[in-house]
Amino acid sequence: MAYWLFKSEPDAWSWDQQVAKGDAGEEWTGVRNYQARNNMRAMKLGDKGFFYHSNIGKEIVGIVEVSAECHPDSSTDDPRWECVDIRAIRPLPRAITLEEAKAEPRLADMALVKNTRLSVQPVTDAEWKVICELAGL
DNA sequence: GCCAACGTTGGC
């Protein structure tokens, strides 16, 4: 199983909205970046991911699961763009801020810290464990 | 609200 991180501006799509979708989940539409799309293409059903609030909050707030593998993005007719569906699994007991991630030496190489503009990123097993530990899981 | 980083576009 692989791990990922999904960024969203809570103004546009927040964790609360994601939770409200329940087990049905929601299409992760709107990604218009090849690297991010390629990451979604690599996702398998059941893969886990962090849900990160960019701009407002700047923190990892919850855990999601891939509920449908990559398919055409219904928000556009452009066949280049595809996306997965994700559903909320659980909130983190304690949100992990970007500041904390930057301060943690074991997360120094994390894409969240190094490649701030990538909206869908891979997370290594080690990074996943560190964040779960910091979050109190 | 500003601006740095970075991705994309389009002229040559």
Add this chain to the structure above:
DNA sequence: GCCAACGTTGGC
């Protein structure tokens, strides 16, 4: 195929 111009993301 290069690179300047431009647009967008996202932290501050």
